[in-house]
Amino acid sequence: MPPAEAEQQPVVVVGGGFGGLSAALQLAAAAPDTPVLLIEPQERFLFLPLLYELLSQELRRWEIAPRYSELIAGKGVVWLQERVSQIDTSAQRLTTESGRQLPYAQLVLATGGKPTSYGIPGVEEHCLGFRSLADVDRLQQLVQRLKQQQRPLQRLVIVGAGASGVELACKLADLLQGAAVVELIEQGDELLPAARSFNRDQARQALLQRDIRLRTGTRVTAVSATTLSLQRDSASETLSCDGVIWTGGVVGSVPSLTPALELDRRGRLPCHSDLRVIGADHLFAMGDAALCPDPSGEAHPATAQVAYQQASCVAANVLRQRHGEELQPFIWKDLGEMLGLGIGQATLTGMGITLAGPAAFQLRRLAYLARMPGLQHQLRVAGGWLADWF
Secondary structure (H helix, E strand, C coil), rough: CCCHHHHCEEEEEEECCHHHHHHHHHHHHCCCCCCCCEEEECCCCHHHHHHHHHHHHCHHHHHHEHHHHHCCCCCCCCCCCCEEEEEEEECCCEEEEEEEEEEEEEEEEEEEECCCCCCCHHHHHHHEECCHHHHHHHHHHHHHHHHHHHCCCCEEEECCCHEEEEEEHHHHHHHHHCCCCEECCCCCCCCCCCHHHHHHHHHHHHHHHCCCCCCCCCEEEECCCCEEEEEEEEEEEEECCCCCEEECCCCCCCCCCECCCCCCCCCCCCCCCCCCCCCCCEECCCCHHHEECCCCCCCCCCCHHHHHHHHHHHHHHHHHHHHHCCCCCCCCCCCCCCEECCCCCCCEEEEEEEEEEHCCCCHHHHHHHHHCCHHHHHHHHHHHHHHHHH
C-alpha cells in the first residue's frame, strides 16, 4: 500500500478484550488524527478476572461488564459490532461474517482464546464453561437447583486445577454450602503449577477448609450427561456427577488468514519480539492469540496483566511503524500474582506484598479497579463499592 494511501486507512483492532480495547484507546489518545476501528461482536466488555465475583454476587453485572458504547464514547474510537471471518494480509483487507470488506493500514489481532476439549468424547456436548455472562447464568441456575434438590451424593466436578479452576472451586463450594461435593481434577502432578509457592500453599489450604477433593495425576477420558470417566496410572474410575465445568485448557482463537500462516500447537500466531506476526509485517498480535517468547525462550503467561502490557507495546509500535521509526521489543514486567479463594477471601504476592485473607481480597479488588477501562467507569464502580461499605 502506498504511504499516502496507508495514512488514510484505519488501524483496525480485532477483539475488544483486555488487550484489544486498551490498545485501541491508547492509539486514539496518542494519535488523534489516526483513524482507529475496533471490531468486536459482543455488546459488553467483560472483565474476566472478576467473573467469579459476579457468580457469587459479590459484584454486580454492570460493574464487570460495561457496554462498549459507554467505554469508547468521545475517545476517538469507532466500534463495529461484527465478527471477523477472514484476513487477507497481502491485500491488507479483512472480511466480516456479514460479508463486509474493510481495508486497513495496520491490524492488531486481539481475539483471545477459546476452550479446547483435546478431542475427549463428550466434553463439548456435556461440559459447562466459564468465560462469559451466559456461563455465569448457567452456573448460578445449577447451584440453585442443587441447593433446592438436596439429594444425597450430589457432585459438581471442575476439570483443571489452574487459577481458573481453583478460584471457581472455592466460590462454588462457598455458594453450595454443603449441598454438593466439589471435586477438582488435574492431569498434572500439582495444582497451580506456575503459581508462587505462597499462593499455592494458600490455595491448598482453602481447598482443605472447604472439603474440596483434589485429584492430581488424573486424566479425563470421557464425559456423559451424568458421569465422568477418569484414568489414573492403570486404574479407571467412573464418577456420577450433576455437572462438569471445563477449565482444562485454552487455545488461540484466530480468524482465517490468507495467505495461511503457521500456528503453534496451541493455535497461536508466532510473533517477533516487537509483537509483529512473523510473515505479515502489518499484522500485530497479542494475548492468547500470540506466541511471543521472552528472551529465555519461554512463553509469557496467558494473563490479563500480560495483555495490558502488550497493548501498550503494540500501540506504540503501530505508531512507530506509521512514522517509519524503529519498533521496540515487548518486555514483560511481572507485577505479581493474585488469586481469589472463596467469598471474601484471596491471596496475593508481588510489589513487596505477601498477604492472604479478607485484606488480600480488598486489595485485589482495588488493584483490578485500577485496571478497569475508562476513568468514568472506574469512578462509578468505586462509588458503588463505597456505598456498599457504608
